[in-house]
Amino acid sequence: MPLTEKIPELYLEENLALFAGLLRQEGLPVGTIEMIDALRSLQKIDFSSRKDFKVALQATLVKSRRDQTTFSRIFDHFFVPAEQHRHRADQVAEQQEAFARKLKQAALDLQFKGETLQLNLQELRQYSDLSSEQRSRLQDFVQKTEAGNKVEPHFRSILETTVKSHLRYCRSKDEQNSRGAPDTSNGNGAGSGGSKDDCLRETDIEAITAADLPAAEQLLQRLSRKLAVQILRRRRSGSHSGPLDLRRSMRDNMRFGGIIFNLKYKPKRRSKQQILLLCDVSASMKHYSTFVIHFMHGLHEVVRDLSCFSFSDNLEDLTAELKGRSDLKHLLDRVIRHSKIWGGGTNIGSALRILGENYPDRLNTKTTVIVVSDTKTVAVDSMVKELQRFKDRVRRVIWLNPLQVERWPDYRSVGLVGAVVEMWPCSTIAQLEEVLIGRL
Amino acid sequence: MIISLPELRKSFERVGYICDESTVLTVFLALELQKPLLIEGAPGVGKTEMGKVLAEILQASLIRLQCYEGLDETKALYEWNYQRQLLRIQMNRSLKETQIREEDLFSDQYLLERPLLKAIRSEDTAVLLIDEVDKCDPEFEAFLFEVLSDFQVSIPEMGTIPAKKIPVVILTSNNERELSDGLKRRCLYLYLDFPDVEKEVRIIKAKVPGIAERLAWETARVVARLRQQPDLRKKPSIAETLDWARALVSLNHSRLDGRLVADTLNLVLKTRADQQLFRQEIGVEGIERILQQSGNGGEVCKCR
Numbered sequence: 102m103p104l105t106e107k108i109p110e111l112y113l114e115e116n117l118a119l120f121a122g123l124l125r126q127e128g129l130p131v132g133t134i135e136m137i138d139a140l141r142s143l144q145k146i147d148f149s150s151r152k153d154f155k156v157a158l159q160a161t162l163v164k165s166r167r168d169q170t171t172f173s174r175i176f177d178h179f180f181v182p183a184e185q186h187r188h189r190a191d192q193v194a195e196q197q198e199a200f201a202r203k204l205k206q207a208a209l210d211l212q213f214k215g216e217t218l219q220l221n222l223q224e225l226r227q228y229s230d231l232s233s234e235q236r237s238r239l240q241d242f243v244q245k246t247e248a249g250n251k252v253e254p255h256f257r258s259i260l261e262t263t264v265k266s267h268l269r270y271c272r273s274k275d276e277q278n279s280r281g282a283p284d285t286s287n288g289n290g291a292g293s294g295g296s297k298d299d300c301l302r303e304t305d306i307e308a309i310t311a312a313d314l315p316a317a318e319q320l321l322q323r324l325s326r327k328l329a330v331q332i333l334r335r336r337r338s339g340s341h342s343g344p345l346d347l348r349r350s351m352r353d354n355m356r357f358g359g360i361i362f363n364l365k366y367k368p369k370r371r372s373k374q375q376i377l378l379l380c381d382v383s384a385s386m387k388h389y390s391t392f393v394i395h396f397m398h399g400l401h402e403v404v405r406d407l408s409c410f411s412f413s414d415n416l417e418d419l420t421a422e423l424k425g426r427s428d429l430k431h432l433l434d435r436v437i438r439h440s441k442i443w444g445g446g447t448n449i450g451s452a453l454r455i456l457g458e459n460y461p462d463r464l465n466t467k468t469t470v471i472v473v474s475d476t477k478t479v480a481v482d483s484m485v486k487e488l489q490r491f492k493d494r495v496r497r498v499i500w501l502n503p504l505q506v507e508r509w510p511d512y513r514s515v516g517l518v519g520a521v522v523e524m525w526p527c528s529t530i531a532q533l534e535e536v537l538i539g540r541l
Numbered sequence: 542m543i544i545s546l547p548e549l550r551k552s553f554e555r556v557g558y559i560c561d562e563s564t565v566l567t568v569f570l571a572l573e574l575q576k577p578l579l580i581e582g583a584p585g586v587g588k589t590e591m592g593k594v595l596a597e598i599l600q601a602s603l604i605r606l607q608c609y610e611g612l613d614e615t616k617a618l619y620e621w622n623y624q625r626q627l628l629r630i631q632m633n634r635s636l637k638e639t640q641i642r643e644e645d646l647f648s649d650q651y652l653l654e655r656p657l658l659k660a661i662r663s664e665d666t667a668v669l670l671i672d673e674v675d676k677c678d679p680e681f682e683a684f685l686f687e688v689l690s691d692f693q694v695s696i697p698e699m700g701t702i703p704a705k706k707i708p709v710v711i712l713t714s715n716n717e718r719e720l721s722d723g724l725k726r727r728c729l730y731l732y733l734d735f736p737d738v739e740k741e742v743r744i745i746k747a748k749v750p751g752i753a754e755r756l757a758w759e760t761a762r763v764v765a766r767l768r769q770q771p772d773l774r775k776k777p778s779i780a781e782t783l784d785w786a787r788a789l790v791s792l793n794h795s796r797l798d799g800r801l802v803a804d805t806l807n808l809v810l811k812t813r814a815d816q817q818l819f820r821q822e823i824g825v826e827g828i829e830r831i832l833q834q835s836g837n838g839g840e841v842c843k844c845r
Contacts, residue, residue, distance in 0.1 A: 135726070159730075164722075327717070
């Protein structure tokens with residue numbers, strides 16, 4: 102919540118509306134019905150008790166266990182004693198003043214011929230967030246350019262572009278470092294305040310550290326078992342689940358003189374779901390592929406009718422490996438060390454064509470194909486045509502994209518693939534679970 | 542039935558359902574707001590039991606709808622007694638009575654009530670337990686919306702039937718699949734977790750009469766340790782803890798030891814893989830260590 106300098110006097114309803122807004126920002130589906138329920142529930146309890154107040158709001162506004170963690174974190178920050186609220190407002194005011202001073206200084210530092218360079222607020226902020234060493238290096242560069250020989254007025258735009266590029270470079274480097282470093286922040290980001298498993302589920306797979314790997318593997322094992330339960334769950338169909346069987350009904354009712362007394366129904370057709378996993382193991386997917394192979398292994402232990410392939414510019418069948426060896430270490434060894442395609446370039450279209458030509462028996466109308474790939478490939482257009490043909494041969498194609506959703510618009514191939522088959526983000530284990538359990 | 546929060550708290554204790562304050566408050570709110578209560582949690586934490594206990598507390602009849610894949614309205618809501626209707630037509634023809642009207646054939650006497658309709662038409666307050674709702678198809682889940690939000694059902698031949706008395710509705714889910722937002726929106730939400738050691742001891746003492754204090758504590762501590770084991774395929778539920786405790790009492794044991802745990806393990810761990818894991822990761826020695834800690838007056842043990 103943006104804290105204002107003066108604490109506004111708000112009614113409970115307004116406070117609740119603000120609180121609900123925050124919950125919505127964090128992805129909780131809080132609608133009008135929930136709000137009405139929350140207000141009604143508050144009328145039924147003694148809400149001078151903070152604990153009861155929290156339970157009442159939680160019971161009415163939160164609809165899943167995962168959301169309870171987020172709710173709890175926001176509640177503890179939002180509903181604080183007035184004293185603490187005032188203290189926070191003072192702190193924010195101080196921070197805002199300090200920020201304004203920093204921006205002013207940045208504008209003074211980056212001047213060319215007495216005028217500040219045309220940088221937007223975000224760029225000025227990035228500059229002020231740089232280390233003093235990085236800032237002085239950039240200032241030096243600007244000053245040297247200004248003091249050089251034959252300085253033309255159009256140098257300004259060149260200088261601006263160079264400074265902007267440098268700031269962009271610094272930002273991407275920082276992002277890379279923060280992805281590599283273990284998250285030690287407290288109470289910041291999704292899943293904080295929850296159990297270790299919850300945090301891990303929400304962590305970008307790329308950022309999972311070696312120390313967290315065993316816990317992540319266990320999560321994947323659990324997910325495989327959960328998925329297996331769903332695939333193999335025994336159907337207990339109703340007594341007349343299929344359409345009416347006229348022929349059998351007539352024959353059965355001959356004894357009643359042709360009056361259709363007992364209706365007979367055709368049995369419901371049950372098709373056994375076949376799963377084919379296609380995992381991209383090219384260079385850009387290396388980190389994710391290891392996780393997918395863990396997942397493949399776990400799933401194969403519980404689902405028999407499973408075909409697994411890895412691909413980059415070619416295709417390798419891992420089904421026999423999975424059937425032959427139950428040891429994950431051997432499988433990883435086979436896939437990573439002895440593979441000819443691990444970490445190679447990507448040609449998805451070619452891999453799909455090879456799959457269709459060499460393994461026609463694995464592709465039929467009962468097959469659900471799960472592709473795990475970031476869609477980065479050569480020959481994008483021919484890949485899309487191949488994918489269209491491939492899609493027509495199978496029951497369903499689900500594309501799991503480990504790229505973060507914000508980055509999807511940066512790649513043309515993502516949009517093209519997404520237009521042909523259903524695509525879901527799977528940069529975290531939680532997202533993978535959501536797709537496999539909820540959509541399969 | 543109107544029940545106050547302290548009365549509800551006492552009633553839970555009276556019927557031996559041990560739960561924390563937030564659970565009591567959530568149930569109270571569901572009763573007060575006349576909203577369905579969706580309870581999620583691992584198998585065996587007392588979700589279904591909640592429905593049964595509420596029926597007992599409210600002195601209401603329990604109407605249970607067990608969900609499964611393929612469940613449809615003919616099993617959940619109503620079905621026409623087709624054979625009886627045919628017989629009526631035949632009888633009418635042979636007796637050469639006056640022509641029967643369509644309304645006569647689609648009347649109450651030819652209606653086979655299923656749980657949902659039974660709950661809606663109940664003269665007294667009923668507790669409708671919709672168990673394992675995550676196992677039914679999404680289409681059936683959508684079908685439940687009318688009952689859950691308006692407490693009414695529609696039968697094409699009879700029209701809309703509103704509830705005579707709004708039933709207390711409890712839905713349970715093992716979280717096998719994500720339920721739709723529409724269903725969640727119509728319910729209050731409660732997540733039941735495994736109890737901590739102290740609470741489990743209270744449950745054991747309430748449900749297993751005659752158990753020695755020490756045995757209750759040791760059983761709860763061992764079960765809590767087993768639940769912490771990360772690779773376990775199926776964590777022991779409260780029901781399994783109680784079965785184990787009852788078995789130990791019937792075998793005249795008043796305390797646990799590593800050997801005894803290993804011998805009676807199949808009462809708590811129900812798969813071969815889990816039993817093997819226990820032997821590899823915890824073993825008799827591990828159990829002895831846990832018991833020693835509780836014997837030394839560990840963190841929470843209050844046994845004498």
